[in-house]
Amino acid sequence: MSDSGSGNTGGAWRSGGSANFQPHAFDPLLQPELFRGLLTRRVFAFLIDLVVLSIPVILAYVFIAVFGLITLGLGWLLFWLVWPASVIWALIYYGSSLGGPHSATMGMRVMDLELRTWYGAPSYFVLGAMHAVLFWLSVSFLTPLVLLIGLFNGRRRLLHDIILGTVVINSSVRTQVAPSARTF
Numbered sequence: 001m002s003d004s005g006s007g008n009t010g011g012a013w014r015s016g017g018s019a020n021f022q023p024h025a026f027d028p029l030l031q032p033e034l035f036r037g038l039l040t041r042r043v044f045a046f047l048i049d050l051v052v053l054s055i056p057v058i059l060a061y062v063f064i065a066v067f068g069l070i071t072l073g074l075g076w077l078l079f080w081l082v083w084p085a086s087v088i089w090a091l092i093y094y095g096s097s098l099g100g101p102h103s104a105t106m107g108m109r110v111m112d113l114e115l116r117t118w119y120g121a122p123s124y125f126v127l128g129a130m131h132a133v134l135f136w137l138s139v140s141f142l143t144p145l146v147l148l149i150g151l152f153n154g155r156r157r158l159l160h161d162i163i164l165g166t167v168v169i170n171s172s173v174r175t176q177v178a179p180s181a182r183t184f
Contacts, residue, residue: 025120026167028154034169038156039147041111042168048107053093057086091129098128104171114171127164134160 028035060082068076097105103123104114115123115131123131138146138159150156155167 024118024155024167025116026118026155026169031173033173035154035156036170036173038113038168038170039150041113041170042150042156042158043147045105045107045111045113048110049093049105052106053086053090056089057082060085090132094132095125095129098123098131099125102171108168112170112172113168115166115168118165118167123166127166131160131164131166134163 026034061079064075064078064082067078068074094105097108098115101122102109102114103116108114115128117123117127135158142159146158149162150158153162157167161167
């Protein structure tokens with residue numbers, strides 16, 4: 001039998017959207033304060049996170065250098081472990097902080113930012129780790145040009161935000177903009 005298009009076919013394109021379709025939670029036209037100054041804050045949050053990430057790596061290099069002096073050069077063989085350990089450290093840092101209760105890294109918390117999905121849900125560990133991976137890949141290929149993408153959309157989303165379906169918002173404003181409960 002052939003389907004004539006009547007009834008529920010399960011296809012989102014036929015019914016104008018699926019049953020569990022959720023619109024964007026954050027509208028730049030209705031809530032512009034959520035996105036005001038966002039790109040500047042993201043740059044400073046990135047610089048703070050870069051310092052947080054580099055401190056343990058620098059300490060590891062210093063420890064291995066001193067350990068190599070004590071062991072007459074034998075400890076310097078551990079230098080090759082620092083690069084893979086720093087990648088693992090960055091993934092754990094981004095995944096646990098973006099997937100934590102604040103949905104923000106330390107730099108983002110200082111700058112009052114938080115990462116949300118496009119429909120408003122908080123982030124989780126895998127999303128946070130993938131956010132970091134795609135960010136570093138896009139920065140590697142597009143260097144400073146990655147910020148230009150944010151200038152041309154109302155939500156100030158960058159390339160990795162668009163790919164993952166996330167949005168970064170001002171967290172201090174979000175709590176003020178939340179609709180109040182109705183009282184009758």
